[in-house]
Amino acid sequence: MKYTDLNTPMRTIMTPGPVEVxxxxxxxxxxxxxxxxxxxxxxxxxxxxxxxxxxxxxxxxxxxxxxxxxxxxxxxxxxxxxxxxxxxxxxxxxxxxxxxxxxxxxxxxxxxxxxxxxxxxxxxxxxxxxxxxxxxxxxxxxxxxxxxxxxxxxxxxxxxxxxxxxxxxxxxxxxxxxxxxxxxxxxxxxxxxxxxxxxxxxxxxxxxxxxxxxxxxxxxxxxxxxxxxxxxxxxxxxxxxxxxxxxxxxxxxxxxxxxxxxxxxxxxxxxxxxxxxxxxxxxILEEGLEQRFNRHLFHEQALITGIEAMGLELFGDRSAKLPTVTCIKVPTGIDSELVRSMLLQQFGIEIAKSFGPLEGKIWRIGTMGYSCRKENVLFVLGALEATLLYHHADIKPGKATTAALDFYTQNIQPSVSVV
Ligand SMILES: Cc1ncc(COP(=O)(O)O)c(C=O)c1O
Structure with a gap:
């Protein structure tokens, strides 16, 4: 048989959709x-x-x-x-x-x-x-x-x-x-x-x-x-x-x-x-709406803490930030698509690029629904840091995951139903 059984790779999906089900x-x-x-x-x-x-x-x-x-x-x-x-x-x-x-x-x-x-x-x-x-x-x-x-x-x-x-x-x-x-x-x-x-x-x-x-x-x-x-x-x-x-x-x-x-x-x-x-x-109703909104804010905060500790800059007006999508400026001299491709091929992580005037200039990381969990945030931070270092980006090594871990150990997670 020419066509094999359906066998998709296991991915950690950190895009603004579709996300892990x-x-x-x-x-x-x-x-x-x-x-x-x-x-x-x-x-x-x-x-x-x-x-x-x-x-x-x-x-x-x-x-x-x-x-x-x-x-x-x-x-x-x-x-x-x-x-x-x-x-x-x-x-x-x-x-x-x-x-x-x-x-x-x-x-x-x-x-x-x-x-x-x-x-x-x-x-x-x-x-x-x-x-x-x-x-x-x-x-x-x-x-x-x-x-x-x-x-x-x-x-x-x-x-x-x-x-x-x-x-x-x-x-x-x-x-x-x-x-x-x-x-x-x-x-x-x-x-x-x-x-x-x-x-x-x-x-x-x-x-x-x-x-x-x-x-x-x-x-x-x-x-x-x-x-x-x-x-x-x-x-x-x-x-x-x-x-x-x-x-x-x-x-x-x-x-x-x-x-x-x-x-x-x-x-x-x-x-x-x-x-x-x-x-x-x-x-959603089991988790509770307020708990769920707070969980999204909580993991967004952990992600931002790690991104900034790495020395990367967020894109966009912070007072208008959508909690479920974090946009990061691609550092000068880095090819945004090479980084995305390494994340996918080597780590099985998918993050997104953007469109129109922002194409190649920012990455977008989604923290949505079931994808919005501690292990996903820590994994994407560690993998992004390693990938950027591999591509000789000017970032602060060894900081991202530690900063996020500090955040997670010092703050109480608002939801118990999702790890
Ligand atoms: C804000 C917003 N509106 C509309 C759409 C279109 O949705 P779909 O691709 O499911 O038709 C999207 C998809 O990403 C979106 O993010």
Missing amino acids: DPRVLRSMSTPIVGQFDPAFTNIMNEVMEMLREVFQTNNKWAFPVDGTSRSGIEALLCSIIEKGDKVLIPIFGRFGYLLTEICERYGADVHTIECAWGEVFDQQDIIDEIDKVEPKILALVHGETSTGCMQPLDKIGPACRKAGTLMIVDAVASIGGVNIKVDEWMIDAVIGGTQKCLSVPAGMAPITYNDRVEDIVQQRKKVELGISTNEDKQRELNRSLSFIQSNYLDISMLQDYWSPRRLNHHTEATSMLYALREGLRI
């Missing part, structure tokens, strides 16, 4: 398949909705996963809300702001952007001033920008959006389950999370939640759709009209009908992924 989640994925309308399965769907509400810290009626990677959730929400010509304001502070822009443009939005330097975030008041100026129907923005390791404060923007009649849509793909995001308290209308990052579930689902303000728009568009969809010509005409939701797969009105007690058939649900998400969410 909790073994409990992997085990759950081998649970036998049941049909998508089997009560045994619809009960699992209901449990997942309940657990998602807790993780999103919301009382929203709607919280469910869209099948597809995180951008499927982003696109589902945006395409279900945006009608041609709608004004959308997008503050951009890294690569994923451009993703939002690109998606909104595809659905015919009149997109307005503001940008700040990569490595910085916006003053909330600047975004609020721009909302007053542009008067957008939608504000779409990223919470944790994985490309720069920065986190945009959001708490004041939601109330301003409410006042202005603007919908606030947040990409929390890199932060959900690792960093506090208070959906209801911060008055966010819709949020998209990612599975392959702080939830430590494989890529393939995008948990979303949205409130009545979003649902009202979606239902309104659906009424138009149902009203004249009896004849094909009219349907085609409607497809070209302003109001029709331009996707079948990602139409929130159809997805929510499937997730409602009516269980109207839409797609075939991704059974094993739902098992995985259920277990990932159960693990």
Whole structure:
């Protein structure tokens, strides 16, 4: 047989996603398949909705996963809300702001952007001033920008959006389950999370939640759709009209009908992924949200202590740092890709590079979900130091792991459930 058994190498994954999957989640994925309308399965769907509400810290009626990677959730929400010509304001502070822009443009939005330097975030008041100026129907923005390791404060923007009649849509793909995001308290209308990052579930689902303000728009568009969809010509005409939701797969009105007690058939649900998400969410709730956020901060601090003891410099505004991603400037004269390659080939450790203006200039180390553990932090610090010394980098030898060990022995770990 030309093709051998599947045999992937064991890796220590310290990227900003995908990260290591909790073994409990992997085990759950081998649970036998049941049909998508089997009560045994619809009960699992209901449990997942309940657990998602807790993780999103919301009382929203709607919280469910869209099948597809995180951008499927982003696109589902945006395409279900945006009608041609709608004004959308997008503050951009890294690569994923451009993703939002690109998606909104595809659905015919009149997109307005503001940008700040990569490595910085916006003053909330600047975004609020721009909302007053542009008067957008939608504000779409990223919470944790994985490309720069920065986190945009959001708490004041939601109330301003409410006042202005603007919908606030947040990409929390890199932060959900690792960093506090208070959906209801911060008055966010819709949020998209990612599975392959702080939830430590494989890529393939995008948990979303949205409130009545979003649902009202979606239902309104659906009424138009149902009203004249009896004849094909009219349907085609409607497809070209302003109001029709331009996707079948990602139409929130159809997805929510499937997730409602009516269980109207839409797609075939991704059974094993739902098992995985259920277990990932159960693990989070067992650990406790606050404990989990503190664990991410704790290991981030240990990592930073070791990086700085080595004499390396962090990239980006420290007051805006995303706790789950640490960006490190590549020292002068060092080829960033040679270092990454040695880490992978010799140590089995994967760290990430960045994009666009930061490509080759920084490394990104993720401390997310199941990957966010003491042995991973110590291992990556030791291996990075050895690799840099091998490449004759000007760093302080013998300091990184010792400094992190000092940190670990002098500070109490906030969580007992994850070592
Ligand atoms: C902040 C953010 N948004 C969106 C995405 C897109 O997610 P996916 O690749 O799962 O579609 C990513 C992926 O890394 C991300 O980090």
